[in-house]
Amino acid sequence: MGQSGAFWSGLKKAKPYLAMVSLQFGYAGMYIITLVSLNHGMNHYVLAVYRHVVATLLIAPFAFVLERKIRPKLTLPIFLRIMALGFLEPVLDQNLYYVGMKSTSATFASATVNILPAITFIMALAFRLEKVNVKKIQSLAKVIGTAVTVGGAMVMTLYKGPIVDFMRSGGTSHPHAGGDGPHQSTNQHWVTGTLMLLASCCGWSGFFILQSFTLKKYPAELSLTALICLMGSVEGAAVTLVMERNMNVWRIGWDSRLLAAVYSGVVCSGIAYYVQGVVIKERGPVFITSFSPLCMIITAALGAIVLAETIHLGSIIGAIFIVCGLYIVVWGKSKERQAESTTALMPDEKVPTSELPITDVRTSNGGREVQKQVDMPRISGKNHLHQES
Template sequence: MANKGSYERLSPFLNKIKPYLAMVSLQFGYAGMYIISMVGLKRGMNHFVLATYRHFIAFAVIAPFALVLERKIRPKLTLPIFLRIMVLGFLEPVLAQNLYFVGMTYTSATFASATANILPAITFIFALIFRLEKINLKKIPSVAKVIGTVITVSGAMLMTFYKGPIVEFISAQASHHATTAAATDKHWVLGTVMLLARCCGWSGFFILQSFTLKVYPAELSLTALICFMGALEGAVATLVIEHNMSVWVIGWDSRLLAAAYSGIVCSGIAFYVQGIVMKEQGPVFVTAFSPLAMIITAALAAIILAEQVRLGSVIGTILIVIGLYAVVWGKSKERSASMKDVKTIDHELPITHDTARSSATVDSKNDTIGLEENVVKVPINPQES
């Protein structure tokens, strides 16, 4: 009995922290993708081919689960929903990921993951435009969200236009100074613009996914369809841009690992988990954990890839984290207030309803008594008359 009571007390706590654990786990998955994808691209893998293979693998893994587990709850696929899925398959699988891969080769894996920190701010702005978020400047949580968004954008702009001196956290970086400096200096501004454009496409994906889940609430099926459309659209884009068919050839090496890992973890599992969390918490909450991926990636890249960390990236990251903390704090306060309002309504409504129902019952009884007194029995059998 004691164990049962402990479980019942623990269960609400676990349900409360599940969205946080899910999003933190995904950031570790994204950090691994940044490193593994960078290794595959350095081995000569075409980024269009990587994005295409990634989503074919994701579809092959997720589709069987979707067919079996959601066969009874899967809504009908109408034309408007299919068009939304086509746009979703282009925004993130094709546009955002290819911009990311090119931008990462022009800058670095650490910087590419750091620019994702602006994703919550862009998502917040889009959510305001599409009325998924509300602002009341008379309340402190709303002001915190606005100020946090401004600070986050400022940090991202600082990272874009100011690199600064190298900050060596690990002495081993010095031996790779000559090779990594050329890579990080080449097309830095162009790569940064691509990475920021990728964040806009990724944010648009989250907003449209949030709307689509309301009319097609089958997360696994939606994930499989998005990956399938992304793979088809990515294949078409690759055939149009890359005329050399040899780019499709990959071996049993880091290139295959990059496609398999990013497809299963960062497309299949990520789209599904994000969809579940988004239905409960909203798109702004889902994107608020991206700074964690940057921190993990920076540590791994400094050790594995011997990448350099610039002072501008460090200062910009600090500003972004401060801004994001303000946004998440404001969001959590508003959610707590809304939950209190819901509990108040749930507490009051049954009393009013029961009172109205009891009074209506009394009235109906009185009416029935009055009717019974005035009833005139009509004989059915003629012999009785």
């Protein structure tokens, strides 16, 4: 029983770690499957629409049943915010991301996503959701980490460098690759793709900021997620009809295109929302953010093995800067949370000292001091103890 209890106790403590590691494998698989489907002719506008249709069908029943008693009334201001949320992430972010990934590589795209916490931090400062005091080391760490992360993204954008062949593939390359890079595109295409990825991160950060404000007015996570996915499907379909006049782009068969839509919808827009919500309640958002570099490493390994992607020195250097900057920001945030929790406990710690229910009164008994405990009434404010001699 003792060993069994220790095993289950250890498993319970390891559940958040196992959940986040599994989720990073899920995201890495999405990057690979999505790029394969795009290379096989899948339209990125259609992929974004189908992904959120699948996510809506998955989440809506759970939201309807589990939140039927706590779901707030949907007012016009909240509905307008949901429309904006449905455009920022399902339409703007994902389409820019798919275009950028197709112009670069799955490995590069997953590495660029590590700049997301830094962009979110800058936006949070602008909307006064974050505070910075340069006199405190934790606040200074957030600023320095953000600068290092942005610098890493600039290195990845402006410097490609020689190819680093970890797998010794002997000339194998990406399906779109030529002799000088991961695609037969020019350096201009590579820079354009990187800018698309950075713009998608800005859209995703804006989504997080607006979502934090919306949840205060509409505190029903599952219902909000289902409505966002629904509005993203509708708005994405409208954008697709404007951008793509050929109706054949909507056709998908039993191939990688269907797999990409179902996989990304179920794993990355359905299960991911639930897992992140559970872990956030237990460990907080800083814990989740710290696992982002793991996804980049997994994607790089899968990309080199499955897609025979070429990895450039500039991508490695930039990724190292991004990871270092990210962990500096995470360290600063964790220290800041510890300081805030300590400050919040200070008033509670002082209450027993100002309102003593028991006091010691020493009386003489034959030359000896006898210590008695006398119950004193609790009085709000200052307690005045009167001793009689």
